[in-house]
Amino acid sequence: MKNWFGAAGRFCADFLLVLILVVAIATLGASPAGTDAGGLLAAAIAAALRLFPIAAIAAIFLGYHAFERRTGRRFLSLLSVLVLGFGVLVGFTELRRLDLAPGLRYGKPLPPYGMVVENGTSSLLVGHYEGSSAVLALGYEADAQEAPRLFYSPRAEYSPETGTVRIGSHAFKSLEAAEPAWRFLPSIPGLEGRRLDERLAGLDGLQLPLALIVAGGMAFLAAGLAGFASLPRWPLVGFFFGLAGVVILVLLDAALMSPPALLLAGKLAAKLGLAKVAGPLVVACLEAFLGLVFTVLALVAGRREAE
Numbered sequence: 001m002k003n004w005f006g007a008a009g010r011f012c013a014d015f016l017l018v019l020i021l022v023v024a025i026a027t028l029g030a031s032p033a034g035t036d037a038g039g040l041l042a043a044a045i046a047a048a049l050r051l052f053p054i055a056a057i058a059a060i061f062l063g064y065h066a067f068e069r070r071t072g073r074r075f076l077s078l079l080s081v082l083v084l085g086f087g088v089l090v091g092f093t094e095l096r097r098l099d100l101a102p103g104l105r106y107g108k109p110l111p112p113y114g115m116v117v118e119n120g121t122s123s124l125l126v127g128h129y130e131g132s133s134a135v136l137a138l139g140y141e142a143d144a145q146e147a148p149r150l151f152y153s154p155r156a157e158y159s160p161e162t163g164t165v166r167i168g169s170h171a172f173k174s175l176e177a178a179e180p181a182w183r184f185l186p187s188i189p190g191l192e193g194r195r196l197d198e199r200l201a202g203l204d205g206l207q208l209p210l211a212l213i214v215a216g217g218m219a220f221l222a223a224g225l226a227g228f229a230s231l232p233r234w235p236l237v238g239f240f241f242g243l244a245g246v247v248i249l250v251l252l253d254a255a256l257m258s259p260p261a262l263l264l265a266g267k268l269a270a271k272l273g274l275a276k277v278a279g280p281l282v283v284a285c286l287e288a289f290l291g292l293v294f295t296v297l298a299l300v301a302g303r304r305e306a307e
Contacts, residue, residue: 024044078224124140153168
């Protein structure tokens with residue numbers, strides 16, 4: 001039991017270390033120059049609530065090795081990282097619903113304020129945002145065919161879903177233009193900021209029991225891949241197997257959550273008499289099934305090695 005708690009502590013430490021690392025990179029890379037400490041703290045909280053799946057996946061892969069080394073039991077290791085990974089995903093999913101960071105709305109970061117944001121021929125300056133309002137909003141449209149070209153409102157309407165600020169009858173884009181050109185891990189599909197935002201926004205839109213199923217499917221797939229990736233006994237080969245497992249996981253998740261795959265999942269559910277089942281739930285069940293397959297393969301391979 002002592003060894004198990006030691007491995008569990010290692011899992012939590014790995015999760016926190018990876019989360020702090022990715023949050024620091026994302027916050028410092030995306031925050032405009034001159035941002036004060038309060039702004040950096042709000043950006044860090046928002047980044048943590050956006051990037052926690054990366055840290056959870058990394059902790060599952062790293063934690064499996066810790067459990068196997070300390071307990072010597074492959075099944076216990078798989079079960080442990082599955083439960084802990086699921087707990088982390090569920091916990092942060094619930095934290096997102098509490099809306100602790102005002103800079104996070106509908107899975108998307110709040111646009112920067114106090115600076116001019118350019119989008120093509122239009123420019124927008126907002127003093128600050130309060131929920132669905134843009135306070136002290138000033139917009140300029142260079143290509144306006146007739147006057148006025150300058151628009152001002154002490155409290156304009158802000159739409160978090162579309163990222164637009166409406167000043168009078170004119171709408172200015174803020175979210176897309178404000179999104180920094182720099183991306184977090186842009187070379188790995190599924191880990192870029194927009195992709196994670198869309199994935200988590202879909203999770204936020206589900207009722208909590210359904211969101212737990214989706215998180216469970218991802219945790220199951222990650223645990224299964226972690227066990228399968230640990231089969232090589234050479235540390236360097238196992239490291240590359242682990243990296244490959246992470247890439248495979250995010251690619252599978254991105255492919256399964258793509259619009260064509262969701263449409264196919266909906267048709268499949270309809271043929272099985274489950275027309276009312278949402279596409280993300282069908283995908284979550286498929287991810288859990290794939291995770292179970294990888295888990296069985298890892299357990300069978302480990303048993304053969306023991307013999």
